Amino acid sequence: MPTCWRAPSPGPARRPSPATRSLTSPNGDVFVRQNIWPAIAASLGLRPGAHLPLSLDREIRxxxxxxxxxxxxxxxxxxxxxxxxxxxxxxxxxxxxxGRNEPGPPAIVSTIKLMQAGFTEVMDTEATFAKCFAEFQANRLLPSA
Structure with a gap:
């Protein structure tokens, strides 16, 4: 479910951005996979199992x-x-x-340019998963929990 982000009009503290500038953004939250699975399970009405290295493509598809x-x-x-x-x-x-044997590069992304352009809100990853799954269920794309 796409989220539309709107920035307030640039004020004196904000540097205006060219109208043609395109910004790709994370949601402003930092999380790791092991910590997000319990929230995903809870939003689907399930209890999380043991943490196992699982390939969704090989195991679920x-x-x-x-x-x-x-x-x-x-x-x-x-x-x-x-x-x-x-x-x-x-x-x-x-x-x-x-499938990695070593940790990959850190996935922490700076949101400085977004904030300078006036986008100051963030979204909690766990709440976003819960919202998306609830919308999927409301639209009958997933079974109800």
């Missing part, structure tokens, strides 16, 4: 038949697993460092 069973039982209208998640499993595996 082949479970299309199980997803179809869930769709038949609970009625979500999200389509096939492939249609629903697209390349998200591969993206998550990469960004979460699945």
């Amino acid at each position: 082949p479970r299309e038949a199980k997803w179809q069973t869930i769709r038949e039982r609970h009625g979500p209208r999200s389509g096939s697993l492939r249609d629903f998640v697209g390349l998200c499993f591969e993206y998550a595996d990469t960004t979460m460092g699945h």
